[in-house]
Amino acid sequence: MTVADASLTELRVFREVAERGTLTAAATALGYTQSAVSRQIASLERHCGAELVERRHDGVRLTAAGQLVLRRVVTVLEQVDAVSRELAGLPDEHATVRLGWITSAGVGLVPQALAALRDNHPSITVMTREGTTPALVRALRAGTVDLALLASAPPYRAPDEETPALDVQVLTERSLRVAVPASHPLARKDFIELADLHGQPWIAGSGTAMGVWPGLDERPVIAHSVRDWLAKLHLVAAGCGLTTVGDSLSDAVPPGVRVLPVRGGSHEHRRILLAKLPRPLSEPAGRVADALRSRRSDNRGLTRQPLVVMLVP
Amino acid sequence: MTVADASLTELRVFREVAERGTLTAAATALGYTQSAVSRQIASLERHCGAELVERRHDGVRLTAAGQLVLRRVVTVLEQVDAVSRELAGLPDEHATVRLGWITSAGVGLVPQALAALRDNHPSITVMTREGTTPALVRALRAGTVDLALLASAPPYRAPDEETPALDVQVLTERSLRVAVPASHPLARKDFIELADLHGQPWIAGSGTAMGVWPGLDERPVIAHSVRDWLAKLHLVAAGCGLTTVGDSLSDAVPPGVRVLPVRGGSHEHRRILLAKLPRPLSEPAGRVADALRSRRSDNRGLTRQPLVVMLVP
DNA sequence: ATCTGGTATGCGTATATCTCATGACCGTCG
């Protein structure tokens, strides 16, 4: 009864659980039943002789032992994937970089960087996926992305408390603004007073309070919940409500929408971070990181297709 | 049906097979039956979609795909062992060096080097095991030893033809001699004429022709087959036959044995090589290699116990 | 021709692993 008796399945399941944060999500991602995943984790824990995840009511979190095991499991599965590719004759997936990004990086940052890469380093393939900050942090830890663009808000804590700490770097720091319908009375001025936001209907991200101005002291009226930025902005244009946006979107909003700063209350800033595991990047991944740091200031990326878009549901 | 569906058991069995060179030997080493090993290999091959071993009538040999897979499997199992140790709280087995050696290195080279190490680097633990040159070469490839002392005879070819080639270094080069009973007529002179060896009874290593002077043009009379050097030399002392020894043993033979050079025929030399995989050694392993290269010239190693007794039957 | 290494395979059984269904727990919302 040692970890040497564990099975590769257990390891894959464990990585997926570490990445998804809940057994159920891992199960659907793997095409298993939740119960199967529960048993696999229990079995792996028995093999390891230690609790690997802390069961919580909103999912699971890795214990110290779990983090320890995950680090090894990641490289094990990397090796397995590598031999898989080698046997298939695909020569070295090393030129492929996996990048994860939060939705708000999908407008300026990612397309511009990818466009620059395509021009300067056409041999590099970038596979990208969208996700939330915690999901991407877990994906970094689980080794399924090499780089991740994360969101950070004051007080700018580290993305997670695990060890080793992630390498992070501030890519952009923008002030938060509010998108209002051009026809809205508030759109007549060049800024909005905090007090004017009282009682306004908000368009939030689905499930979260994101999209609502964070300084309000009232219970906000959530008129709509929508993930997609374009849909969100069109709802604003249609006068259905207000929403918050980073000022990088100011140029990219459809007609009928104005993006204005808010006066009064605390200054609300948002950072986009480039994060990676604290180990050296592959050379192509380094190029991608460079491209993200110093992307071109023109906006060709807005109009041309990204290199590759791969979504992992 | 991809290599990702393989099991850790398959990988362990595969490594053992790669190391032992036959399914049967791997089976007994693992405590399985030969049939189980056969199926495991077949299953792994199905998962890999390629032949991994070439079935021969004297065992199996790795195919190109097999060598490819082995390289990955080695690091996979290393990771698994590592997490196993970490979970047990044993902090980093990195200070342990695994050394394999051929029997003829067990008299001067290994004990002297270990004695020197114990004095100069007492924190380094060395686990050693004895084996034949081909077995140790496979063990190097399979990652179960870090360093190996190998035998080499003219024309001094590389230990194997696989890629990447092993790093080898000549540690000693000695002329081959013959051990004769002190009471034997041949022991009266200080050398032996090749012609005098005709018709002599030989004491060979078990199963091999080792121990018989290689320049003979007749079919030798093998009087005894024995692996152990001490037993062999005592058989010589008892007048049961002759055997070949490296001249490094000249000082270590029991009373009643004389070690003499052979005149006539080709000069027979034997090298002992220090071999390793062509990747950087850990720091302690480097120390062990150093100790083997520049061991003390006194013979304390002959009288004191080696650091660690060997494992692995 | 026989014997002695080696590997492959049919068959029966023990074990492991999945699904389904159900239960317990907790935080949220009406």
Next chain:
DNA sequence: CGACGGTCATGAGATATACGCATACCAGAT
């Protein structure tokens, strides 16, 4: 406060897996 929606755990039963045993087979040495 009680229902609901989310989570994980677990018992029962079907199924797939992996083992050992016995045997077949094959090539080389005696």
